[in-house]
Structures are given as C-alpha cells and as structure tokens.
Amino acid sequence: xxxxxxxxxxxxxxxxxxxxxxxxxxxxxxxxxxxxxxxxxxxxxxxxxxxxxxxxxxxxxxxxxxxxxxxxxxxxxxxxxxxxxxxxxxxxxxxxxxxxxxxxxxxxxxxxxxxxxxxxxxxxxxxxxxxxxxxxxxxxxxxxxxxxxxxxxxxxxxxxxxxxxxxxxxxxxxxxxxxxxxxxxxxxxxxxxxxxxxxxxxxxxxxxxxxxxxxxxxxxxxxxxxxxxxxxxxxxxxxxxxxxxxxxxxxxxxxxxxxxxxxxxxxxxxxxxxxxxxxxxxxxxxxxxxxxxxxxxxxxxxxxxxxxxxxxxxxxxxxxxxxxxxxxxxxxxxxxxxxxxxxxxxxxxxxxxxxxxxxxxxxxxxxxxxxxxxxxxxxxxxxxxxxxxxxxxxxxxxxxxxxxxxxxxxxxxxxxxxxxxxxxxxxxxxxxx
Amino acid sequence: xxxxxxxxxxxxxxxxxxxxxxxxxxxxxxxxxxxxxxxxxxxxxxxxxxxxxxxxxxxxxxxxxxxxxxxxxxxxxxxxxxxxxxxxxxxxxxxxxxxxxxxxxxxxxxxxxxxxxxxxxxxxxxxxxxxxxxxxxxxxxxxxxxxxxxxxxxxxxxxxxxxxxxxxxxxxxxxxxxxxxxxxxxxxxxxxxxxxxxxxxxxxxxxxxxxxxxxxxxxxxxxxxxxxxxxxxxxxxxxxxxxxxxxxxxxxxxxxxxxxxxxxxxxxxxxxxxxxxxxxxxxxxxxxxxxxxxxxxxxxxxxxxxxxxxxxxxxxxxxxxxxxxxxxxxxxxxxxxxxxxxxxxxxxxxxxxxxxxxxxxxxxxxxxxxxxxxxxxxxxxxxxxxxxxxxxxxxxxxxxxxxxxxxxxxxxxxxxxxxxxxxxxxxxxxxxx
Numbered sequence: 001x002x003x004x005x006x007x008x009x010x011x012x013x014x015x016x017x018x019x020x021x022x023x024x025x026x027x028x029x030x031x032x033x034x035x036x037x038x039x040x041x042x043x044x045x046x047x048x049x050x051x052x053x054x055x056x057x058x059x060x061x062x063x064x065x066x067x068x069x070x071x072x073x074x075x076x077x078x079x080x081x082x083x084x085x086x087x088x089x090x091x092x093x094x095x096x097x098x099x100x101x102x103x104x105x106x107x108x109x110x111x112x113x114x115x116x117x118x119x120x121x122x123x124x125x126x127x128x129x130x131x132x133x134x135x136x137x138x139x140x141x142x143x144x145x146x147x148x149x150x151x152x153x154x155x156x157x158x159x160x161x162x163x164x165x166x167x168x169x170x171x172x173x174x175x176x177x178x179x180x181x182x183x184x185x186x187x188x189x190x191x192x193x194x195x196x197x198x199x200x201x202x203x204x205x206x207x208x209x210x211x212x213x214x215x216x217x218x219x220x221x222x223x224x225x226x227x228x229x230x231x232x233x234x235x236x237x238x239x240x241x242x243x244x245x246x247x248x249x250x251x252x253x254x255x256x257x258x259x260x261x262x263x264x265x266x267x268x269x270x271x272x273x274x275x276x277x278x279x280x281x282x283x284x285x286x287x288x289x290x291x292x293x294x295x296x297x298x299x300x301x302x303x304x305x306x307x308x309x310x311x312x313x314x315x316x317x318x319x320x321x322x323x324x325x326x327x328x329x330x331x332x333x334x335x336x337x338x339x340x341x342x343x344x345x346x347x348x349x350x351x352x353x354x355x356x357x358x359x360x361x362x363x364x365x366x367x368x369x370x371x372x373x374x375x376x377x378x379x380x381x382x383x384x385x386x387x388x389x390x391x392x393x394x395x396x397x398x399x400x401x402x403x404x405x406x407x408x409x410x411x412x413x414x415x416x417x418x419x420x421x422x423x424x425x426x427x428x429x430x431x432x433x
Numbered sequence: 434x435x436x437x438x439x440x441x442x443x444x445x446x447x448x449x450x451x452x453x454x455x456x457x458x459x460x461x462x463x464x465x466x467x468x469x470x471x472x473x474x475x476x477x478x479x480x481x482x483x484x485x486x487x488x489x490x491x492x493x494x495x496x497x498x499x500x501x502x503x504x505x506x507x508x509x510x511x512x513x514x515x516x517x518x519x520x521x522x523x524x525x526x527x528x529x530x531x532x533x534x535x536x537x538x539x540x541x542x543x544x545x546x547x548x549x550x551x552x553x554x555x556x557x558x559x560x561x562x563x564x565x566x567x568x569x570x571x572x573x574x575x576x577x578x579x580x581x582x583x584x585x586x587x588x589x590x591x592x593x594x595x596x597x598x599x600x601x602x603x604x605x606x607x608x609x610x611x612x613x614x615x616x617x618x619x620x621x622x623x624x625x626x627x628x629x630x631x632x633x634x635x636x637x638x639x640x641x642x643x644x645x646x647x648x649x650x651x652x653x654x655x656x657x658x659x660x661x662x663x664x665x666x667x668x669x670x671x672x673x674x675x676x677x678x679x680x681x682x683x684x685x686x687x688x689x690x691x692x693x694x695x696x697x698x699x700x701x702x703x704x705x706x707x708x709x710x711x712x713x714x715x716x717x718x719x720x721x722x723x724x725x726x727x728x729x730x731x732x733x734x735x736x737x738x739x740x741x742x743x744x745x746x747x748x749x750x751x752x753x754x755x756x757x758x759x760x761x762x763x764x765x766x767x768x769x770x771x772x773x774x775x776x777x778x779x780x781x782x783x784x785x786x787x788x789x790x791x792x793x794x795x796x797x798x799x800x801x802x803x804x805x806x807x808x809x810x811x812x813x814x815x816x817x818x819x820x821x822x823x824x825x826x827x828x829x830x831x832x833x834x835x836x837x838x839x840x841x842x843x844x845x846x847x848x849x850x851x852x853x854x855x856x857x858x859x860x861x862x863x864x865x866x
Contacts, residue, residue, distance in 0.1 A: 408795055
C-alpha cells in the first residue's frame with residue numbers, strides 16, 4: 001500500500017486510507033485565497049506531541065512555498081486572555097492554568113491552543129466538507145448545506161490535549177511543556193452530529209475507522225498533514241460533532257474556523273480543526289498523527305525508557321480532576337469559610353464521586369457534585385470547610401468514574417508524556433484571625 | 434546569660450546550660466591523644482542540617498589547630514558497605530538506599546553516616562562520662578564504672594537523620610541531599626539506661642531538659658560544639674540509652690566510639706556521639722544545634738519560603754514507611770509470586786497498620802506485620818501478590834501509627850527539609866511468562 005502519508009490515486013480509490021490531506025484538499029473545490037506573502041511565516045514545524053520545544057523566531061524568514069494564507073500568532077494571541085501562556089511558537093501552543101478555568105463553561109478566550117501546523121486563514125465562503133471512502137453516497141457539502149440538511153445541536157464537551165499536564169511526569173518526557181493543570185477546556189459547541197452525516201452518506205459494512213482531514217499545513221510541503229481517525233463506534237456517538245460555533249459564536253480562526261470536529265472526552269488531536277474532509281476506512285488511517293505521535297505503550301513502561309514496539313493510539317482520557325479554586329497561595333483567616341471547587345471528567349465515562357483531602361491523602365471527604373447536563377461536559381465539584389489551624393495547608397482532590405476507576409496519585413509514565421491524571425494539589429495559607 | 438555557645442564559669446555553676454562542649458571537655462580528665470598532624474584534616478565544616486553541599490577536598494591543607502586526632506574519611510568508609518554513597522565530605526555524610534536495608538536488624542556497615550563535625554579518634558582507655566547540672570551527685574564515670582554500676586541492656590532502636598529523604602521535597606531545601614529513602618537504620622544497641630544514671634545522680638526538681646555533649650570538634654576553634662538536649666520525660670524513657678556496642682560489637686569510631694547516646698525514634702542528632710558529658714538543665718540547651726539547625730516552623734509554611742519566627746526544635750519522627758524489597762526496576766515473570774517487604778516506624782508511637790497499593794493509591798490492601806520486640810524498633814511488613822498484567826507496575830506503601838496518623842502522600846515542606854515521610858513508591862517490571 002505504499003509509504004506513510006503518500007497519496008494514492010484519490011479520489012477514485014475508496015480504500016485510500018494512505019491519502020494525504022494535501023491531496024485530499026486538491027481533490028475538492030477548496031482552493032481559497034492567494035499564496036501567502038512573506039508576512040509571518042515560520043521556517044519549520046515539529047510534528048505532534050513528541051515535538052521539541054519551540055525555537056523563538058522574532059524575524060522569521062519569508063517562505064515562498066506556503067500554499068495559502070496563515071493567521072499570525074500575534075493576531076491569534078490578541079484574542080486570548082492575557083493569562084494564557086505561550087509554550088511553543090512553531091507550532092503555536094499555549095495553556096492557561098486551572099485557576100483561570102473556574103467557569104462552568106470555558107470562555108473561548110481561555111481555551112488552550114494546540115496547533116500541529118500553521119494556523120490557516122480560511123474564508124467561510126466556498127468552504128466545503130467532502131465525505132468519502134466506504135460510503136454509498138460520497139458527497140461534498142457547502143457550509144450552508146450542512147447547516148440546513150442536518151439538525152443542529154448545541155452541547156458542552158471536554159477537549160484535552162494528550163500531553164496536558166506533561167510537566168508533572170518524572171522524568172520529564174519531550175514535547176510541549178504543558179503545565180500540570182494546563183491543556184484542557186470545556187466550551188459549548190454548536191454543529192451537527194457526525195452520525196447524521198454518515199447515515200446520510202450510507203456507511204458500508206467494511207467500515208472500521210473514520211478519518212478527519214484538516215486544512216492546516218506546514219511551512220514545508222513535506223510536513224505530514226493533520227489527519228486523525230477514530231473507530232466507527234465513536235464516530236457514531238451522538239456527541240461526536242461537526243462544529244461551526246463555540247459558546248454561541250463562530251469558531252475563531254485558531255480553533256478551526258469555519259468547521260472542525262469535536263470528539264469530546266478523547267485526546268483533542270482527534271477533534272481535527274479546519275475540517276475539509278471525512279473518509280470512512282476499513283482500518284485506522286496511516287500517518288504521522290496516528291503512527292508516530294499520539295501513541296502510548298500497550299503495557300506501562302519503566303519511566304525514562306524508550307517507546308516499546310507494542311503501542312496503541314491514544315483515545316479516551318482516563319479519570320481526572322483539577323482544583324480550579326482557590327488558586328495556589330490564596331490567603332484566608334483562621335475560621336473563615338473556604339470553598340474548594342474544581343472540575344472532573346473521565347473520557348467516555350461519567351464521574352460518580354469526587355473526594356477532597358486536607359491531610360495529604362490520609363482521609364478523604366466527599367465533595368458536592370453538579371452533574372453535567374451534557375454527557376461529555378465536565379462535572380463541577382465543590383466543598384466548604386474552615387481550616388483547623390494556621391499555616392500552609394494543602395488541598396487534594398480525586399475523582400472516581402462510573403467504572404470505579406479512582407484517580408491515581410501519579411499518572412502512568414509513558415515516553416511521549418500523555419494522559420497525566422495524577423491527584424491535583426493546591427496549597428493555601430491560613431493566617432491568624 | 435550571655436551569648437550562645439559561650440562558656441560560663443563551668444564547672445562550678447550548676448546552671449551552666451550555656452556551657453560549650455569544648456569547655457566541658459577541658460573540665461574533665463579527658464585529654465587523650467596528641468595534636469593531629471597534617472594527615473587528613475578538613476579546612477572547614479558546615480553546621481547542622483542546613484549545611485550546604487560538600488566541597489570535594491582531595492588534598493586538604495594541614496591545620497595545626499586541631500586539638501585531637503581524627504579518623505580520616507577513607508578509614509571510615511573502608512569499614513562501610515560499598516553501596517553506601519558519600520553525600521558530603523566535610524562534614525562526612527553518607528546514605529544507603531532502602532533496598533540495602535532489607536535486613537531485620539541494620540548491619541553496622543550499612544548504618545548511615547551523619548557527622549556535624551570531624552570524626553574524633555578517641556581511645557577507650559581513660560574515657561569518662563561526666564554527669565552534671567541539676568543533680569544532687571555530680572559524678573564522672575569511667576567506662577568500666579558505667580558498665581558495672583548500671584544494668585546493661587540490649588535493644589533494637591531506630592535512628593534517622595532529621596533531613597532523611599530531603600531530596601523528595603519540592604522545591605529542594607538546602608542541606609545534605611539525602612536520598613528519599615536514605616538516612617535511617619535500626620541496629621541493636623547495648624548500653625545502660627540514661628534514667629538509671631539520672632536516678633543514681635539524683636535529679637533536682639527544677640530539671641526540664643537533659644543535654645548531651647559530644648567530643649567531636651571542628652577544624653576551627655569557633656565551630657559550634659555538638660550539644661543537643663531532650664526533655665526530661667524522654668530522658669527518663671527506659672529506651673533512651675547510653676551505648677557502647679552496636680549489633681554485639683564495640684561502636685565503630687564513626688558511630689561514636691567509645692560511648693554515645695541513643696534516643697530512638699527521635700531525630701538522630703539527639704543521639705550525640707563520642708559522649709563525654711550529660712548536663713541536667715532547667716531549660717533547653719542554647720546552641721547552634723538547638724537554636725539554628727534541627728528546627729521546624731510551628732505551623733507549616735508555603736514551600737520555598739523562609740523560616741518564620743515561630744519555630745520548634747525537632748523531636749520525634751512522624752509516621753513513615755519504606756519499601757526495602759523488591760528493589761526499583763526488579764523484573765518478574767507474569768504469574769510469578771512477588772513479595773513486597775519494608776519497614777515502618779512512628780517516632781514515639783507504634784505502627785498499627787501498613788497498607789500496600791498496586792494502583793497508585795486508588796485501593797489499598799493490608800500488609801502482614803512482624804511486630805517489633807523492642808518498642809523503638811521498626812515494624813517489618815510484607816505482602817505477596819501476582820501481577821495482573823505485564824509492564825511497569827508501581828508499589829506504594831503507607832503506615833498508620835497508634836494515634837491514627839496515616840502516612841501522607843507528601844511530607845510537610847519546611848525550610849530545612851526535615852521529616853520527609855511521603856508515601857514510598859517502587860516500580861517493578863512484569864514480563865511475559
């Protein structure tokens with residue numbers, strides 16, 4: 001079947017899961033915009049979550065090879081909360097820590113940024129989505145057609161980068177240095193159900209995986225395209241969406257304008273941005289973002305060792321909680337009421353319990369839960385107490401999912417540093433009243 | 434009462450708790466040995482557990498000021514297990530990690546080394562111990578007199594440096610960089626009860642603390658002497674001993690030959706080595722090892738901050754356990770029986786329970802306990818299982834003391850990095866059978 005990421009004779013070969021995103025784009029009507037000038041173009045990019053840290057580039061050289069316009073980082077970041085911290089510039093990644101995520105619904109300007117390539121500047125006019133592969137009725141939809149053919153839905157759903165929390169692992173794996181409480185968010189999304197589109201197209205019985213093609217591109221033509229596939233069962237989940245709006249507004253350009261996938265509860269790389277194509281396949285897509293990055297060992301390995309031969313692609317996040325209030329170092333008077341609040345989530349499962357400890361895990365007390373109205377929204381927990389003494393006091397939290405999995409003290413170490421879900425700890429100071 | 438560490442008009446003033454160790458020595462018949470030659474003398478030392486890391490000294494300059502002979506580090510270390518790792522050379526400190534402490538009774542050559550000053554080379558002949566201060570009958574005993582006047586006892590007892598485990602704290606406090614599982618041991622001691630000696634001397638009603646004077650000395654005359662005092666109640670504990678033998682043999686020179694204190698369960702600095710004097714006081718001794726080092730804040734402080742004004746001198750260790758087997762990285766076949774063993778202790782209290790977790794603290798199973806025959810010996814725990822899967826597997830342990838205190842996930846941070854007692858973790862590898 002040829003080399004990874006090499007195009008086959010798309011679009012005629014329906015089994016072409018080796019198809020590249022670039023080839024996919026060329027096969028559609030999407031050819032918007034002029035070639036980019038030399039404005040703000042980055043000379044290289046790294047691949048996936050095993051990317052090394054960014055090389056700052058204040059005066060990046062022009063590149064004549066970019067096929068389409070991009071959105072400069074400054075423009076992206078001007079729309080973001082000042083508390084958001086840039087982790088790498090090429091690709092652009094940025095996180096905001098848990099204390100800024102105390103809202104029930106994550107504000108758009110506080111949603112983390114995780115590019116794998118550049119930020120394409122795509123116009124809504126003329127944008128289309130093509131459904132291909134193992135379907136009876138391959139179709140290319142305009143945005144308007146998608147919005148009017150299928151029933152729009154609005155629901156809240158978790159997105160979290162696979163490497164979220166990576167810096168809590170010891171030893172530190174390579175990759176975007178996400179803060180222990182950075183790299184996730186839970187906005188409200190508006191779009192249509194992928195299952196409705198798949199039903200419209202008619203999925204063939206050989207179908208196993210569904211691949212999503214992003215229109216983002218790297219600075220060099222050889223940059224692997226952003227394509228991820230998910231199992232058909234997850235694709236048919238009524239919460240897996242093709243989305244055009246976040247928190248009631250059109251998607252910002254950094255978050256996939258005009259169209260993106262939202263595969264809630266799973267590693268966010270599955271939620272391909274700048275969506276131009278969907279292909280139904282008889283096996284997982286073969287490509288860098290499936291085969292090289294976003295993988296973990298089948299069995300846990302010794303911390304610090306290399307990736308073993310037997311690996312699996314990352315899918316649903318394990319059970320996790322974070323404390324979003326109080327912020328680290330907050331001061332209270334002795335006797336004052338202290339309310340702890342935070343968020344918990346568990347991939348495809350539900351949160352059934354969150355407990356809080358004020359004695360480093362020796363004893364745990366159940367927190368109150370605000371159950372989410374949407375299945376893949378996080379669960380909000382809160383707990384009030386008065387400190388029994390002055391001085392520094394740590395607050396720990398741990399969640400339990402509907403399968404009985406309890407959040408571990410430490411996440412399972414893996415070479416690419418994915419799925420950190422260790423027990424969060426926030427320290428506060430109690431002063432004499 | 435004058436400046437710290439300054440001698441008063443000893444030996445006539447019975448309330449002289451400001452007495453220095455050097456003055457104390459001079460007031461006794463102990464004046465053994467010639468002045469040290471230039472053999473292996475160290476130009477400086479640091480004080481207590483807030484000492485900075487060692488400066489390697491391969492060819493230390495001679496010092497004509499040393500009052501007595503010392504034992505060179507090479508001689509000390511030649512008697513030790515090769516697995517013992519030197520942490521600092523001036524003062525000499527060395528630890529051995531938990532996997533070498535799997536014996537029920539710690540072998541002498543594996544007992545940690547924690548000097549605050551140099552290692553004095555003292556001869557048994559002519560060595561005396563003077564009892565002074567708030568007693569009716571101040572007395573100076575020879576070694577033979579001590580052995581024949583009082584009833585010898587043999588018992589096992591824990592010693593642990595206050596800074597043991599320090600490197601597990603984040604941020605790392607200054608001081609001897611003890612491994613998270615280094616800096617403790619539980620040998621068998623032979624000597625006499627301090628309480629018997631105090632009863633012989635007759636303690637006055639004003640007595641509050643009992644100070645121990647070591648004969649060790651620094652390279653410079655201004656080095657603070659090694660003097661620690663403990664409350665009278667602890668001094669009267671039948672397990673607080675004046676000791677001349679370890680594991681059935683005379684004390685090695687590094688461990689206090691010919692005579693030392695053993696205050697089991699408490700910070701090991703209370704167990705003054707090279708004991709030459711005991712003084713009963715109406716308040717805690719004032720000196721560097723009481724007032725500058727071996728202190729913790731009254732209330733816990735924010736990690737990374739300075740020592741607050743309100744502090745207390747360190748005394749009993751909090752509840753703690755370590756896993757001594759298997760060693761980190763041990764390999765097993767799937768289905769093979771794995772036996773975890775370790776040790777637990779709790780300062781002045783007893784261990785009532787040790788639990789083991791194979792899922793990062795989500796669930797805990799009770800381990801079997803071998804209760805210690807002596808109160809201040811550690812409790813041995815063991816637990817057998819077969820691994821449920823291949824790959825890396827972590828084993829955690831936590832102990833509970835007779836007051837109901839359960840070992841915390843993380844120790845309470847303090848500026849000098851004392852009392853680390855966080856839950857230990859050992860990782861093993863399960864291979865296909």
